[in-house]
Amino acid sequence: MQNPHEDTEWNDALRKHGILPQKEKAPELPEEEDQTEIKNNYEEMSLDELGEFEDEEEDRIMEMYRQKRIAEMKAMQMKAKFGDVREISADDYVQQVNQAGEDVWVVLHLYKQGIPLCSLLNQYVTRLAQKFPYIKFLKSISTTCIPNFPDKNLPTLFVYKNGDLIHQWIGALHFGGMNLKQDQLEWKFHEAGIVKSTLESNPTPKIHDVLSSAIRSSNKDNSSDDEEY
Template sequence: MSVNPNEDTEFNDALRKHGIIPPREPTPPSPSPPPSPTLEEMLEDYTPSELKELSEDAPDDEMERLIAAHRRQRIALERNAEKKARFGRVYPIGRDDYTREVTDASKINEEDDDEEKGTGVVCFLYKDGIPQSERTFEHIRALAARYPKTKFVSIVGDKCIPNLPDSRIPMLIIYRKGEIRNQVIAWGSDRERRSEG
């Protein structure tokens, strides 16, 4: 007859007492339940209009006050994010607009920018009818939507730089603080490139 040392019986207790079988392993403590979510965590996924309805249906004044305060805070955060996300698309410009829309715009600091980094401006020079230029324009539009703090502008290449050869198109000129930081010439003309993500 075999004895299961893990069974909880009087016989096993007597055997353990005399050292015949090893002591029973302590049962692991049951995990404690996760903490209850805070009010802020519960309200995280609600829109401001849903929060307004929720505060009106609150069971007491204290809960109504807390929900209303959370709603005001959420609205302030959304407005602040909208201020910072100033651009979000590609702005077409002409030669006369270049200095104001590119060079001068890159000198403008954000309101809360203590480092005075200026604004990043990407100037896209293109020409209609060039396949690489059209493909690159699609990527530039996607980047503008993804990075709304950066200003993206587009201009026909030979209107920006007279006699610009088609072999140098598409071209990206990147400005910050009124200076050219980088230049990418004939991007994608040697092979098709894809933007990931």
Template sequence: MNPDEDTEWNDILRKHGILPQQIKITQNDIYDSAVERAREEESKRLEGLDLDELDELEDEEDDQILEQYRKQRMAEMQAQLDKEKYGELMQISEPDYKREVTEASKDTWIVVHLFRDSIPECKLMNRHLSELARQYRATKFVKIISVECIHNYPDANLPTLLVYGDSDMRSQLVRLDKFGGMRTKKKDIEEYLKGVGAVDPSLKRSLPGEEDAGSESDDNDRNGAMYFDLGKNL
């Protein structure tokens, strides 16, 4: 009879104290044993090395750490570059809308400006969006003539912003009344897009010559924005 075997008879003998209780090996025991083995192997590897050899080994391990860190940073930078692939306000036409907006918004945030060149507020919005597109290159900014996007769309509702994400419209902004019309600042549009989630502040780039804006002001008390149900028309 083998007292170490896990049999029903041995269990009965252990229960009555005839055989000692079987020691259960846990995952922690296995892990601790592996760590101890690794330490012993490392100790053996270092035995007999002189100071110069130890210094050389330390330099090699430092180089390995630096190389690992360098590869990690390069991977992070490449991942960021893969996200930041836009950088300009692009004009599209009606046939492009489904591909450039609805379908493309599955993978990224898209800001659409419905505009007319003859409307001063639209020109102002285009100027602000052009700069924001350069600063937030992970977000796609496009513009389209209003009546190409929605036939007979009233000029009185311009400029209009449509914000898409996950293949659906997430927000809309009609007119600039909320921000004071022609007094609207780029910061106003930026804060609106931040609130929607369409731009990521951690990926913001500075424009040449642009000073730090400092503390952000909260203009939530300003009212007057007009909203128009566009979902059925797109």
């Protein structure tokens, strides 16, 4: 037998013709009290109330910034998992470079003992690894990592991200020789998007064009001579 309380087209038709009684309407829920009145209406506040309100707002804003700073520091601590330069061989390459982690920058220095610029670069890379512990710095003797790698290509820096080679700087010309400073190497990494440097500008001094200066000076002297006549 059909249930007279079910919501079916047949029961609706019977209710329409008065054969079945109409369904009882569900009782309406009482409207929630309107609690949207805001006490911080400046025009209605006394001086004491305004002072208390400002103190509460200041505390709330300071707490918000505190929580934001804590979150930023925790995020940096999670990223800061390196901080040194690890020596690797060819056998370690896949694990240390290709499997370094998602969005992790890897800087690999190929060097050889007895080459002064390689030693200098190793010093700078060690310090930068401590300054930027979220960057994975590696080093390897060139022929240990790549057999028959020519000494003329040293020092070499390979930079990877997500297992892909992003930058490669091969040979002394890319580093300016023994005149290279640590800040200059940091700025090189900064321009390549590897680190966020605290340096305000490029520390490399601009080369003074002596020939151009001599020509400009000569032109000024000639102009002065012409004016005398």
